[in-house]
Amino acid sequence: MATPPTPAAPRTNRLGLTVVEYKGGKSTLCAGCGHNAISERILEAMYEMGVPPERVAKLSGIGCSSKSPAYFMSRSHAFNALHGRMPSVATGAVLANRQLLALGVSGDGDTASIGIGQFVHLMRRNLPMLYVVENNGVYGLTKGQFSATADLGSKLKTGVQNDLPPIDLCTLAIQLGATFVGRSFSGDKRQLSAMLKAAIAHRGTAMLDVVSPCVTFNDHEGSTKSYAYMKEHDVPLHELHFVPAFEDLAVEYDPGTTVDVTMHDGSHLRLRKLEEGYDPRDRGRAMARLVEAQAGGDVLTGVLFVDAKAPSLVDLMNLVEAPLATLPTEAVRPPRAVLDALMDALR
């Protein structure tokens, strides 16, 4: 009698969780939307890094991008906040519980227009969080207006041409003191996955500007945020390889062709140079190169800048290890003698 074949045990990560346990609800975004691919990359990266889903707080503002946290990791708490105000909510949440892994998902409207103020201050505070901008150069939910990241000369479906210069979020973030700045493309699975994992390992704000074409409003001829445009103009600076702390560093590397960045948790980000002379630890050069690429219509992708040693906001505040949110009464309410002393001083 033939024994029925035992089904192969499903693949699990180091926590013993399957990738299914990182899934979310069904996406309501358009078929082919770049955001859906990014959601997939995020959940895979969290799965492969072995991040407990319950440790993750998903935060977003308003827009198509900001809806997407509903489409991955249902076992994580989420907060769909106000348009452009997600950074403040994230700041409060992380300070309340420093053990959370905050993942912000925003869009180019949510970040570069209404939210530019909060974005700017988030970058300079270096709050430990992963901040992903799903950048399509256009407002989707309100049906196709230009956003502030639309390139000069790019055209709407209606033929209207954008004649204002774009805000380059990466250049801006680097100038503001951000400590991990990357740019990728929703269609570049390998690069985006490695970048997300490195960003998860980073202690500080990791800002990823991911070009994510809008198939409905901005994927036509004349758009600079289309699949076709990215295929022609994506200029990767390096090949990204991420080795998490829990894996062996098996492969040697050649310091002449590869930059090795040791992340705070002991993991390694290895960048095999495709472009001679680019060093993602040089803030000034990174900015100069971005400006130059933009002038030539190229989209530089890769880890543009990284400083794995800068203290995060939580470090600067020297917070206790336990979450502030759940400290016991005796840790937060001073004893009667303190009130007595304060009263005495006022007599």
Place this chain on the structure above:
Amino acid sequence: MASPDSSVAPLPAARPDGGALVNDFSIQIATANGSGSQSSNTVLLRAIFQMGVPVSGKNLFPSNIAGLPTWYTIRASRDGWTARKKEVDLLVAMNPETAREDVLGLRAGAAVVYDAPLALAELRGDLVYYPVAFDALVEPLTKEPKLRRLLRNMAYVGVLARLLAIDLGEVEHAVEKQFPGKPKARDLNVAAARAGFEHAATLEKRDPLVVRRMDRTAGKILVDGNAAAAMGALFAGVTVVAWYPITPSSSLVETLIGHLRRYRIGPDGKATFAVVQAEDELSAVGMAIGAGWAGARAMTATAGPGVSLMSEFAGLAYYAEIPAVIFDVQRVGPSTGLPTRTAQGDILSTAFLSHGDTRHVLLLPGSVEECFTMGVDAFDLAERLQTPVFVMTDLDLGMNVWMSDPFPYPARPLDRGKVLSKEDLDRLDGFARYADVDGDGIGWRTLPGTPHPKAAYFTRGTGHDEKSAYSEDPRTFERNLARLEKKLDGARDLLPAPVREGSGEAKVGLLAYGSSDPALREAREQLRREAGLESDYLRVRAYPFSREVRAFVEAHERVYVVEQNRDGQLAALLKLDLPPALVPRLRPVPHLDGLPLDARTVSEAIRAEEAR
């Protein structure tokens, strides 16, 4: 610029206590902003306080760092009245820019201590003048011109001590308290006070004002409402503070930061609190709400312009049911103009802050002690009710110095509200965030980071079902709104109850709140004494209103609603709350000049109304 306010009512002809006016007068000190007079005025206030005489101090200052006119009023009241007194009995004229008008605004018989070169005695013949050459007095004390300018102010304290019979020892004690750990500053200031005191021996006392020792301040403290609220937050166990500087609330957070650094950093240097000075009020309240969502006791402090910017977030927190505490130290209107003047102008806009069917919990402290107790309670209430709680103080309460009983140590343990732990979730096998399982309209929540596969929920604004899933279903939305209404209605019984004064038999009721309280209590006395008008008084302490408010209106033929705004903002809220038949009983008594409310304004307005 004219002296801010003065009445021309004559001094009382008959003086009790054999001609002297003992422990019942007000002093106004006119200086220029930034001249260091604040220390001197505090010392003077404190010296009288230390003699057992009830005092209050009002600082009337411009929105300016240095140079513009400032007036400080000290009221001594043997009866314990602490509201502003309109009439000035003694003027200290140090500011050349306002001296002339300050003097012209006085009533006949008032006394004036002035800087001799101002030559004010020529202005009027019906005042008592004490010219003092202040420059000459302080000249021997130091060679530094900058210091001399400061010491001139302490010299007038010495002059007043002699004229008013204030014990010089009490002045010196108060100086010591003012400059702790600064022996040089202390010595110089004591020397200046003494110089003034000695010099004043040459003046012939021609006014009736006298301070005499009493025992009415024993055990009391002197404190401003912002410091009191800061202590409230400290003893509430606040953990996340996000703020943006704005007058008149900045000192609340700055005082709190001082306390947190002192009392909430462990021996290992680790802090049990986080403070962020945000980029604006939008961000400040966003941080407080993010922190409240993640389970922290979170707060911000602001004033009207900040509250306006917080509007959208307040609505989100209302619908998503997130606790946060917002201190609103109210002041006059937007932009520039009177940012340093007091008002109760944010009541209506804050009660309904944001769009949609929002309604918020307001606490209305009427004393510095309540700034403390409500500062504590606000955090319990925010977590119990899972909603933003606004503590509505004002500039008068927040930035002026008040006498108070010492604050009580919180009697109750922290109320962290309905939060499910991992163990609860094991037992329950999941939960629905917005289900009304207890019948009080308040759901159970989980905190992000709770290590349970069924702990998570997706927080969103208005459109969600009981499990917090996205929903645009009309019935679901209606049900949710009805539950929120039920929750807010239930809050009436949890919030601080109104305070009643009077027999309950009077036909006339007075209704007020916040910093109007001292003026109201004094006005009742004036009405009784001067017009034979008995009144009952209800001080409202929270919105949504207690059920007692309706009973009070039902029990009185006329209810005067006294407010420090033009349009009767609390009266408007009452009108929405009361049965229509009761609405005509409400009679608004507005006070809107930016100055702290005084009893005379209230009693005169009510007498005029009653005479109609």
